[in-house]
Amino acid sequence: MTGTEPSTGRLGGMREWKAEAGVFLSVAFVAAGVLGAVQPGTGIPTGVVQLTQFGPAAGVAVLALLRPARTRRRLAGALPGPRGADGSAGREALLLLTAPLIVVLGAGTYALLGGDARLTDPRTLEHPFALVVAAQLVGACGEEIGWRCLLQPLVRSRFGPLTASALVGLVWGLWHVQVLAQAPAYAAGFLAATVAMSVVLGLGLERVRANRLLLAGGFHTLVNLGMLLTMDEESGAVLPMVLFGAACLVAAVPWVLRGPAVSILTPAHGAR
Incomplete structure:
Protein backbone atom coordinates (compact mmCIF):
# COMPACT_ATOMS: atom_id res chain seq x y z
CA MET A 1 0.00 0.00 0.00
CA THR A 2 1.15 3.57 -0.60
CA GLY A 3 0.29 7.10 0.38
CA THR A 4 -2.45 7.62 2.93
CA GLU A 5 -4.24 4.36 2.15
CA PRO A 6 -3.32 1.86 4.90
CA SER A 7 -3.41 -1.87 4.44
CA THR A 8 -6.74 -3.30 5.51
CA GLY A 9 -5.81 -6.96 5.56
CA ARG A 10 -7.15 -9.77 3.38
CA LEU A 11 -10.84 -9.17 4.11
CA GLY A 12 -10.42 -5.42 3.70
CA GLY A 13 -8.51 -6.00 0.48
CA MET A 14 -11.39 -8.07 -0.90
CA ARG A 15 -13.84 -5.33 0.00
CA GLU A 16 -11.63 -2.71 -1.64
CA TRP A 17 -11.29 -4.81 -4.78
CA LYS A 18 -15.04 -5.27 -5.07
CA ALA A 19 -15.72 -1.61 -4.30
CA GLU A 20 -13.29 -0.41 -6.97
CA ALA A 21 -14.70 -2.78 -9.56
CA GLY A 22 -18.27 -1.83 -8.61
CA VAL A 23 -17.64 1.91 -8.94
CA PHE A 24 -15.82 1.55 -12.24
CA LEU A 25 -18.41 -0.74 -13.83
CA SER A 26 -21.39 1.26 -12.58
CA VAL A 27 -20.03 4.47 -14.06
CA ALA A 28 -18.86 2.77 -17.28
CA PHE A 29 -22.33 1.31 -17.94
CA VAL A 30 -24.30 4.44 -17.00
CA ALA A 31 -21.96 6.85 -18.78
CA ALA A 32 -22.07 4.77 -21.96
CA GLY A 33 -25.87 4.91 -21.92
CA VAL A 34 -25.92 8.67 -21.35
CA LEU A 35 -23.30 9.34 -24.02
CA GLY A 36 -25.16 7.18 -26.50
CA VAL A 49 -16.79 7.44 -33.49
CA GLN A 50 -19.38 6.30 -30.97
CA LEU A 51 -19.40 8.35 -27.78
CA THR A 52 -20.41 5.27 -25.80
CA GLN A 53 -16.78 4.18 -26.13
CA PHE A 54 -15.83 6.78 -23.55
CA GLY A 55 -17.95 5.20 -20.83
CA PRO A 56 -14.99 3.21 -19.43
CA ALA A 57 -12.84 6.35 -19.45
CA ALA A 58 -15.50 8.06 -17.35
CA GLY A 59 -15.32 5.14 -14.92
CA VAL A 60 -11.57 5.59 -14.63
CA ALA A 61 -11.98 9.33 -14.04
CA VAL A 62 -14.49 8.86 -11.23
CA LEU A 63 -12.38 6.19 -9.56
CA ALA A 64 -9.32 8.44 -9.86
CA LEU A 65 -11.19 11.17 -7.99
CA LEU A 66 -12.29 8.79 -5.24
CA ARG A 67 -9.09 6.75 -4.86
CA PRO A 68 -6.27 8.61 -6.63
CA ALA A 69 -3.32 6.63 -5.24
CA ARG A 70 -4.86 3.23 -5.93
CA THR A 71 -5.99 4.27 -9.40
CA ARG A 72 -2.51 5.54 -10.30
CA ARG A 73 -1.13 2.17 -9.24
CA ARG A 74 -3.66 0.30 -11.37
CA LEU A 75 -2.78 2.47 -14.37
CA ALA A 76 0.97 1.94 -14.02
CA GLY A 77 2.45 1.16 -17.43
CA ALA A 78 -0.50 2.53 -19.39
CA LEU A 79 1.48 5.46 -20.79
CA PRO A 80 4.90 5.61 -22.49
CA GLY A 81 7.82 5.04 -20.14
CA PRO A 82 11.01 3.05 -19.58
CA ARG A 83 10.94 -0.41 -21.13
CA GLY A 84 12.32 -3.42 -19.36
CA ALA A 85 14.78 -5.80 -21.05
CA ASP A 86 12.37 -8.72 -20.77
CA GLY A 87 11.67 -9.46 -24.41
CA PRO A 100 -5.08 -8.57 -38.77
CA LEU A 101 -4.89 -12.34 -38.33
CA ILE A 102 -8.37 -12.26 -36.78
CA VAL A 103 -9.65 -10.18 -39.70
CA VAL A 104 -8.12 -12.49 -42.30
CA LEU A 105 -9.48 -15.61 -40.60
CA GLY A 106 -12.98 -14.18 -40.19
CA ALA A 107 -13.32 -12.51 -43.57
CA GLY A 108 -11.58 -15.35 -45.42
CA THR A 109 -13.88 -17.99 -43.95
CA TYR A 110 -16.90 -15.81 -44.64
CA ALA A 111 -15.87 -15.45 -48.28
CA LEU A 112 -15.31 -19.21 -48.63
CA LEU A 113 -18.82 -19.84 -47.32
CA GLY A 114 -20.29 -17.47 -49.89
CA GLY A 115 -20.80 -14.48 -47.61
CA ASP A 116 -20.53 -10.87 -48.68
CA ALA A 117 -16.88 -10.48 -47.71
CA ARG A 118 -15.03 -8.07 -49.94
CA LEU A 119 -12.47 -5.37 -49.42
CA THR A 120 -14.13 -1.96 -49.30
CA ASP A 121 -12.21 0.90 -50.85
CA PRO A 122 -11.58 3.31 -47.94
CA ARG A 123 -12.17 6.20 -50.35
CA THR A 124 -15.79 5.15 -50.74
CA LEU A 125 -16.60 5.53 -47.04
CA GLU A 126 -18.99 8.29 -46.04
CA HIS A 127 -16.27 10.09 -44.09
CA PRO A 128 -12.54 10.62 -44.82
CA PHE A 129 -10.63 7.48 -43.94
CA ALA A 130 -7.90 9.39 -42.08
CA LEU A 131 -10.57 10.90 -39.83
CA VAL A 132 -12.13 7.48 -39.25
CA VAL A 133 -8.75 5.96 -38.32
CA ALA A 134 -7.89 8.75 -35.89
CA ALA A 135 -11.34 8.75 -34.31
CA GLN A 136 -11.36 4.96 -34.04
CA LEU A 137 -8.02 5.01 -32.22
CA VAL A 138 -9.20 7.70 -29.80
CA GLY A 139 -12.44 5.82 -29.18
CA ALA A 140 -10.63 2.52 -28.71
CA CYS A 141 -8.29 4.12 -26.18
CA GLY A 142 -11.35 5.54 -24.42
CA GLU A 143 -12.45 1.95 -23.87
CA GLU A 144 -9.08 0.36 -23.26
CA ILE A 145 -7.98 2.74 -20.51
CA GLY A 146 -10.83 1.16 -18.59
CA TRP A 147 -10.83 -2.46 -19.70
CA ARG A 148 -7.16 -3.33 -20.13
CA CYS A 149 -5.41 -0.55 -18.19
CA LEU A 150 -7.56 -0.47 -15.05
CA LEU A 151 -9.98 -3.39 -14.80
CA GLN A 152 -7.50 -6.00 -16.03
CA PRO A 153 -4.85 -5.16 -13.37
CA LEU A 154 -7.62 -4.91 -10.77
CA VAL A 155 -9.04 -8.36 -11.52
CA ARG A 156 -5.52 -9.69 -12.10
CA SER A 157 -4.74 -8.92 -8.45
CA ARG A 158 -7.19 -11.68 -7.48
CA PHE A 159 -6.98 -14.16 -10.38
CA GLY A 160 -4.42 -15.57 -12.77
CA PRO A 161 -3.94 -13.83 -16.14
CA LEU A 162 -6.09 -16.27 -18.11
CA THR A 163 -9.03 -16.17 -15.71
CA ALA A 164 -8.74 -12.40 -15.25
CA SER A 165 -8.62 -11.82 -19.00
CA ALA A 166 -11.65 -14.03 -19.63
CA LEU A 167 -13.66 -12.29 -16.90
CA VAL A 168 -12.78 -8.84 -18.24
CA GLY A 169 -13.71 -10.01 -21.74
CA LEU A 170 -17.10 -11.25 -20.55
CA VAL A 171 -17.84 -7.92 -18.84
CA TRP A 172 -16.59 -6.08 -21.93
CA GLY A 173 -19.03 -8.06 -24.06
CA LEU A 174 -21.98 -7.56 -21.72
CA ALA A 192 -16.94 -15.33 -27.80
CA ALA A 193 -15.09 -12.59 -29.69
CA THR A 194 -14.78 -10.24 -26.70
CA VAL A 195 -13.64 -13.01 -24.34
CA ALA A 196 -11.10 -14.35 -26.84
CA MET A 197 -9.73 -10.90 -27.73
CA SER A 198 -9.51 -10.06 -24.04
CA VAL A 199 -7.48 -13.22 -23.48
CA VAL A 200 -5.11 -12.21 -26.30
CA LEU A 201 -4.75 -8.72 -24.86
CA GLY A 202 -4.44 -9.86 -21.26
CA LEU A 203 -1.76 -12.45 -21.97
CA GLY A 204 -0.02 -10.25 -24.52
CA LEU A 205 0.25 -7.34 -22.08
CA GLU A 206 1.00 -9.45 -19.00
CA ARG A 207 4.58 -8.23 -18.54
CA VAL A 208 4.56 -5.14 -20.73
CA ARG A 209 5.69 -2.19 -18.61
CA ALA A 210 4.88 0.79 -20.84
CA ASN A 211 2.57 1.88 -23.67
CA ARG A 212 -0.15 -0.54 -22.59
CA LEU A 213 -2.90 1.90 -23.55
CA LEU A 214 -1.58 2.53 -27.06
CA LEU A 215 -0.96 -1.17 -27.63
CA ALA A 216 -4.44 -2.19 -26.49
CA GLY A 217 -6.02 0.71 -28.35
CA GLY A 218 -4.02 -0.12 -31.47
CA PHE A 219 -5.11 -3.77 -31.40
CA HIS A 220 -8.73 -2.71 -30.86
CA THR A 221 -8.53 -0.20 -33.71
CA LEU A 222 -6.95 -2.63 -36.16
CA VAL A 223 -9.71 -5.17 -35.54
CA ASN A 224 -12.45 -2.55 -35.88
CA LEU A 225 -11.01 -1.13 -39.10
CA GLY A 226 -10.36 -4.55 -40.56
CA MET A 227 -13.93 -5.69 -39.96
CA LEU A 228 -15.29 -2.36 -41.23
CA LEU A 229 -13.51 -2.84 -44.54
CA THR A 230 -14.12 -6.55 -45.04
CA MET A 231 -17.31 -7.78 -43.33
CA ASP A 232 -20.85 -6.72 -42.42
CA GLU A 233 -21.01 -8.27 -38.96
CA GLU A 234 -22.53 -5.10 -37.45
CA SER A 235 -25.56 -5.36 -39.75
CA GLY A 236 -27.14 -7.93 -37.46
CA ALA A 237 -26.36 -10.82 -39.81
CA VAL A 238 -25.62 -13.91 -37.74
CA LEU A 239 -23.06 -15.76 -39.90
CA PRO A 240 -20.37 -13.05 -40.05
CA MET A 241 -20.59 -12.44 -36.30
CA VAL A 242 -20.34 -16.14 -35.52
CA LEU A 243 -17.32 -16.46 -37.83
CA PHE A 244 -15.77 -13.36 -36.26
CA GLY A 245 -16.13 -14.96 -32.83
CA ALA A 246 -14.67 -18.23 -34.10
CA ALA A 247 -11.72 -16.37 -35.67
CA CYS A 248 -11.01 -14.65 -32.35
CA LEU A 249 -11.09 -17.99 -30.52
CA VAL A 250 -8.67 -19.56 -33.01
CA ALA A 251 -6.31 -16.58 -32.73
CA ALA A 252 -6.37 -16.84 -28.92
CA VAL A 253 -5.29 -20.50 -28.84
CA PRO A 254 -1.53 -19.88 -29.45
CA TRP A 255 -1.52 -17.24 -26.72
CA VAL A 256 -3.07 -19.64 -24.23
CA LEU A 257 -0.74 -22.49 -25.20
CA ARG A 258 2.31 -20.26 -25.12
CA GLY A 259 1.21 -18.49 -21.96
CA PRO A 260 3.19 -15.94 -19.97
CA ALA A 261 6.25 -16.91 -18.00
CA VAL A 262 4.18 -17.03 -14.80
CA SER A 263 1.41 -19.54 -14.26
CA ILE A 264 -1.73 -18.51 -16.12
CA LEU A 265 -3.76 -19.48 -13.07
CA THR A 266 -1.77 -17.60 -10.43
CA PRO A 267 -2.90 -14.16 -9.21
CA ALA A 268 -0.39 -11.33 -9.06
CA HIS A 269 1.52 -11.22 -5.78
CA GLY A 270 1.35 -8.27 -3.45
CA ALA A 271 -1.51 -6.53 -5.26
CA ARG A 272 -4.52 -5.12 -3.50
Whole structure:
Protein backbone atom coordinates (compact mmCIF):
# COMPACT_ATOMS: atom_id res chain seq x y z
CA MET A 1 0.00 0.00 0.00
CA THR A 2 1.15 3.57 -0.60
CA GLY A 3 0.29 7.10 0.38
CA THR A 4 -2.45 7.62 2.93
CA GLU A 5 -4.24 4.36 2.15
CA PRO A 6 -3.32 1.86 4.90
CA SER A 7 -3.41 -1.87 4.44
CA THR A 8 -6.74 -3.30 5.51
CA GLY A 9 -5.81 -6.96 5.56
CA ARG A 10 -7.15 -9.77 3.38
CA LEU A 11 -10.84 -9.17 4.11
CA GLY A 12 -10.42 -5.42 3.70
CA GLY A 13 -8.51 -6.00 0.48
CA MET A 14 -11.39 -8.07 -0.90
CA ARG A 15 -13.84 -5.33 0.00
CA GLU A 16 -11.63 -2.71 -1.64
CA TRP A 17 -11.29 -4.81 -4.78
CA LYS A 18 -15.04 -5.27 -5.07
CA ALA A 19 -15.72 -1.61 -4.30
CA GLU A 20 -13.29 -0.41 -6.97
CA ALA A 21 -14.70 -2.78 -9.56
CA GLY A 22 -18.27 -1.83 -8.61
CA VAL A 23 -17.64 1.91 -8.94
CA PHE A 24 -15.82 1.55 -12.24
CA LEU A 25 -18.41 -0.74 -13.83
CA SER A 26 -21.39 1.26 -12.58
CA VAL A 27 -20.03 4.47 -14.06
CA ALA A 28 -18.86 2.77 -17.28
CA PHE A 29 -22.33 1.31 -17.94
CA VAL A 30 -24.30 4.44 -17.00
CA ALA A 31 -21.96 6.85 -18.78
CA ALA A 32 -22.07 4.77 -21.96
CA GLY A 33 -25.87 4.91 -21.92
CA VAL A 34 -25.92 8.67 -21.35
CA LEU A 35 -23.30 9.34 -24.02
CA GLY A 36 -25.16 7.18 -26.50
CA ALA A 37 -28.37 9.08 -25.79
CA VAL A 38 -26.82 12.52 -26.28
CA GLN A 39 -24.74 11.70 -29.35
CA PRO A 40 -27.49 12.50 -31.89
CA GLY A 41 -27.64 16.02 -30.50
CA THR A 42 -23.90 16.55 -30.82
CA GLY A 43 -23.74 16.15 -34.59
CA ILE A 44 -20.87 13.64 -34.25
CA PRO A 45 -21.59 10.81 -36.72
CA THR A 46 -21.52 7.29 -35.28
CA GLY A 47 -19.73 6.21 -38.44
CA VAL A 48 -16.71 8.16 -37.22
CA VAL A 49 -16.79 7.44 -33.49
CA GLN A 50 -19.38 6.30 -30.97
CA LEU A 51 -19.40 8.35 -27.78
CA THR A 52 -20.41 5.27 -25.80
CA GLN A 53 -16.78 4.18 -26.13
CA PHE A 54 -15.83 6.78 -23.55
CA GLY A 55 -17.95 5.20 -20.83
CA PRO A 56 -14.99 3.21 -19.43
CA ALA A 57 -12.84 6.35 -19.45
CA ALA A 58 -15.50 8.06 -17.35
CA GLY A 59 -15.32 5.14 -14.92
CA VAL A 60 -11.57 5.59 -14.63
CA ALA A 61 -11.98 9.33 -14.04
CA VAL A 62 -14.49 8.86 -11.23
CA LEU A 63 -12.38 6.19 -9.56
CA ALA A 64 -9.32 8.44 -9.86
CA LEU A 65 -11.19 11.17 -7.99
CA LEU A 66 -12.29 8.79 -5.24
CA ARG A 67 -9.09 6.75 -4.86
CA PRO A 68 -6.27 8.61 -6.63
CA ALA A 69 -3.32 6.63 -5.24
CA ARG A 70 -4.86 3.23 -5.93
CA THR A 71 -5.99 4.27 -9.40
CA ARG A 72 -2.51 5.54 -10.30
CA ARG A 73 -1.13 2.17 -9.24
CA ARG A 74 -3.66 0.30 -11.37
CA LEU A 75 -2.78 2.47 -14.37
CA ALA A 76 0.97 1.94 -14.02
CA GLY A 77 2.45 1.16 -17.43
CA ALA A 78 -0.50 2.53 -19.39
CA LEU A 79 1.48 5.46 -20.79
CA PRO A 80 4.90 5.61 -22.49
CA GLY A 81 7.82 5.04 -20.14
CA PRO A 82 11.01 3.05 -19.58
CA ARG A 83 10.94 -0.41 -21.13
CA GLY A 84 12.32 -3.42 -19.36
CA ALA A 85 14.78 -5.80 -21.05
CA ASP A 86 12.37 -8.72 -20.77
CA GLY A 87 11.67 -9.46 -24.41
CA SER A 88 8.34 -7.60 -24.36
CA ALA A 89 9.03 -5.94 -27.72
CA GLY A 90 8.50 -9.24 -29.52
CA ARG A 91 5.31 -9.87 -27.59
CA GLU A 92 4.04 -6.40 -28.49
CA ALA A 93 4.65 -7.04 -32.20
CA LEU A 94 2.88 -10.40 -32.03
CA LEU A 95 -0.03 -8.78 -30.23
CA LEU A 96 -0.55 -6.21 -32.97
CA LEU A 97 -0.12 -8.85 -35.69
CA THR A 98 -2.86 -10.94 -34.09
CA ALA A 99 -5.42 -8.25 -34.96
CA PRO A 100 -5.08 -8.57 -38.77
CA LEU A 101 -4.89 -12.34 -38.33
CA ILE A 102 -8.37 -12.26 -36.78
CA VAL A 103 -9.65 -10.18 -39.70
CA VAL A 104 -8.12 -12.49 -42.30
CA LEU A 105 -9.48 -15.61 -40.60
CA GLY A 106 -12.98 -14.18 -40.19
CA ALA A 107 -13.32 -12.51 -43.57
CA GLY A 108 -11.58 -15.35 -45.42
CA THR A 109 -13.88 -17.99 -43.95
CA TYR A 110 -16.90 -15.81 -44.64
CA ALA A 111 -15.87 -15.45 -48.28
CA LEU A 112 -15.31 -19.21 -48.63
CA LEU A 113 -18.82 -19.84 -47.32
CA GLY A 114 -20.29 -17.47 -49.89
CA GLY A 115 -20.80 -14.48 -47.61
CA ASP A 116 -20.53 -10.87 -48.68
CA ALA A 117 -16.88 -10.48 -47.71
CA ARG A 118 -15.03 -8.07 -49.94
CA LEU A 119 -12.47 -5.37 -49.42
CA THR A 120 -14.13 -1.96 -49.30
CA ASP A 121 -12.21 0.90 -50.85
CA PRO A 122 -11.58 3.31 -47.94
CA ARG A 123 -12.17 6.20 -50.35
CA THR A 124 -15.79 5.15 -50.74
CA LEU A 125 -16.60 5.53 -47.04
CA GLU A 126 -18.99 8.29 -46.04
CA HIS A 127 -16.27 10.09 -44.09
CA PRO A 128 -12.54 10.62 -44.82
CA PHE A 129 -10.63 7.48 -43.94
CA ALA A 130 -7.90 9.39 -42.08
CA LEU A 131 -10.57 10.90 -39.83
CA VAL A 132 -12.13 7.48 -39.25
CA VAL A 133 -8.75 5.96 -38.32
CA ALA A 134 -7.89 8.75 -35.89
CA ALA A 135 -11.34 8.75 -34.31
CA GLN A 136 -11.36 4.96 -34.04
CA LEU A 137 -8.02 5.01 -32.22
CA VAL A 138 -9.20 7.70 -29.80
CA GLY A 139 -12.44 5.82 -29.18
CA ALA A 140 -10.63 2.52 -28.71
CA CYS A 141 -8.29 4.12 -26.18
CA GLY A 142 -11.35 5.54 -24.42
CA GLU A 143 -12.45 1.95 -23.87
CA GLU A 144 -9.08 0.36 -23.26
CA ILE A 145 -7.98 2.74 -20.51
CA GLY A 146 -10.83 1.16 -18.59
CA TRP A 147 -10.83 -2.46 -19.70
CA ARG A 148 -7.16 -3.33 -20.13
CA CYS A 149 -5.41 -0.55 -18.19
CA LEU A 150 -7.56 -0.47 -15.05
CA LEU A 151 -9.98 -3.39 -14.80
CA GLN A 152 -7.50 -6.00 -16.03
CA PRO A 153 -4.85 -5.16 -13.37
CA LEU A 154 -7.62 -4.91 -10.77
CA VAL A 155 -9.04 -8.36 -11.52
CA ARG A 156 -5.52 -9.69 -12.10
CA SER A 157 -4.74 -8.92 -8.45
CA ARG A 158 -7.19 -11.68 -7.48
CA PHE A 159 -6.98 -14.16 -10.38
CA GLY A 160 -4.42 -15.57 -12.77
CA PRO A 161 -3.94 -13.83 -16.14
CA LEU A 162 -6.09 -16.27 -18.11
CA THR A 163 -9.03 -16.17 -15.71
CA ALA A 164 -8.74 -12.40 -15.25
CA SER A 165 -8.62 -11.82 -19.00
CA ALA A 166 -11.65 -14.03 -19.63
CA LEU A 167 -13.66 -12.29 -16.90
CA VAL A 168 -12.78 -8.84 -18.24
CA GLY A 169 -13.71 -10.01 -21.74
CA LEU A 170 -17.10 -11.25 -20.55
CA VAL A 171 -17.84 -7.92 -18.84
CA TRP A 172 -16.59 -6.08 -21.93
CA GLY A 173 -19.03 -8.06 -24.06
CA LEU A 174 -21.98 -7.56 -21.72
CA TRP A 175 -21.23 -3.84 -21.63
CA HIS A 176 -22.36 -3.82 -25.28
CA VAL A 177 -25.91 -4.38 -24.02
CA GLN A 178 -27.47 -3.68 -27.42
CA VAL A 179 -25.90 -6.89 -28.73
CA LEU A 180 -28.00 -8.93 -26.30
CA ALA A 181 -31.12 -7.83 -28.18
CA GLN A 182 -29.87 -9.62 -31.32
CA ALA A 183 -30.36 -13.28 -32.18
CA PRO A 184 -28.87 -15.69 -29.58
CA ALA A 185 -26.28 -16.99 -32.04
CA TYR A 186 -25.23 -13.41 -32.86
CA ALA A 187 -24.86 -12.52 -29.18
CA ALA A 188 -22.94 -15.75 -28.52
CA GLY A 189 -20.55 -15.01 -31.38
CA PHE A 190 -19.97 -11.50 -30.09
CA LEU A 191 -19.32 -12.66 -26.52
CA ALA A 192 -16.94 -15.33 -27.80
CA ALA A 193 -15.09 -12.59 -29.69
CA THR A 194 -14.78 -10.24 -26.70
CA VAL A 195 -13.64 -13.01 -24.34
CA ALA A 196 -11.10 -14.35 -26.84
CA MET A 197 -9.73 -10.90 -27.73
CA SER A 198 -9.51 -10.06 -24.04
CA VAL A 199 -7.48 -13.22 -23.48
CA VAL A 200 -5.11 -12.21 -26.30
CA LEU A 201 -4.75 -8.72 -24.86
CA GLY A 202 -4.44 -9.86 -21.26
CA LEU A 203 -1.76 -12.45 -21.97
CA GLY A 204 -0.02 -10.25 -24.52
CA LEU A 205 0.25 -7.34 -22.08
CA GLU A 206 1.00 -9.45 -19.00
CA ARG A 207 4.58 -8.23 -18.54
CA VAL A 208 4.56 -5.14 -20.73
CA ARG A 209 5.69 -2.19 -18.61
CA ALA A 210 4.88 0.79 -20.84
CA ASN A 211 2.57 1.88 -23.67
CA ARG A 212 -0.15 -0.54 -22.59
CA LEU A 213 -2.90 1.90 -23.55
CA LEU A 214 -1.58 2.53 -27.06
CA LEU A 215 -0.96 -1.17 -27.63
CA ALA A 216 -4.44 -2.19 -26.49
CA GLY A 217 -6.02 0.71 -28.35
CA GLY A 218 -4.02 -0.12 -31.47
CA PHE A 219 -5.11 -3.77 -31.40
CA HIS A 220 -8.73 -2.71 -30.86
CA THR A 221 -8.53 -0.20 -33.71
CA LEU A 222 -6.95 -2.63 -36.16
CA VAL A 223 -9.71 -5.17 -35.54
CA ASN A 224 -12.45 -2.55 -35.88
CA LEU A 225 -11.01 -1.13 -39.10
CA GLY A 226 -10.36 -4.55 -40.56
CA MET A 227 -13.93 -5.69 -39.96
CA LEU A 228 -15.29 -2.36 -41.23
CA LEU A 229 -13.51 -2.84 -44.54
CA THR A 230 -14.12 -6.55 -45.04
CA MET A 231 -17.31 -7.78 -43.33
CA ASP A 232 -20.85 -6.72 -42.42
CA GLU A 233 -21.01 -8.27 -38.96
CA GLU A 234 -22.53 -5.10 -37.45
CA SER A 235 -25.56 -5.36 -39.75
CA GLY A 236 -27.14 -7.93 -37.46
CA ALA A 237 -26.36 -10.82 -39.81
CA VAL A 238 -25.62 -13.91 -37.74
CA LEU A 239 -23.06 -15.76 -39.90
CA PRO A 240 -20.37 -13.05 -40.05
CA MET A 241 -20.59 -12.44 -36.30
CA VAL A 242 -20.34 -16.14 -35.52
CA LEU A 243 -17.32 -16.46 -37.83
CA PHE A 244 -15.77 -13.36 -36.26
CA GLY A 245 -16.13 -14.96 -32.83
CA ALA A 246 -14.67 -18.23 -34.10
CA ALA A 247 -11.72 -16.37 -35.67
CA CYS A 248 -11.01 -14.65 -32.35
CA LEU A 249 -11.09 -17.99 -30.52
CA VAL A 250 -8.67 -19.56 -33.01
CA ALA A 251 -6.31 -16.58 -32.73
CA ALA A 252 -6.37 -16.84 -28.92
CA VAL A 253 -5.29 -20.50 -28.84
CA PRO A 254 -1.53 -19.88 -29.45
CA TRP A 255 -1.52 -17.24 -26.72
CA VAL A 256 -3.07 -19.64 -24.23
CA LEU A 257 -0.74 -22.49 -25.20
CA ARG A 258 2.31 -20.26 -25.12
CA GLY A 259 1.21 -18.49 -21.96
CA PRO A 260 3.19 -15.94 -19.97
CA ALA A 261 6.25 -16.91 -18.00
CA VAL A 262 4.18 -17.03 -14.80
CA SER A 263 1.41 -19.54 -14.26
CA ILE A 264 -1.73 -18.51 -16.12
CA LEU A 265 -3.76 -19.48 -13.07
CA THR A 266 -1.77 -17.60 -10.43
CA PRO A 267 -2.90 -14.16 -9.21
CA ALA A 268 -0.39 -11.33 -9.06
CA HIS A 269 1.52 -11.22 -5.78
CA GLY A 270 1.35 -8.27 -3.45
CA ALA A 271 -1.51 -6.53 -5.26
CA ARG A 272 -4.52 -5.12 -3.50
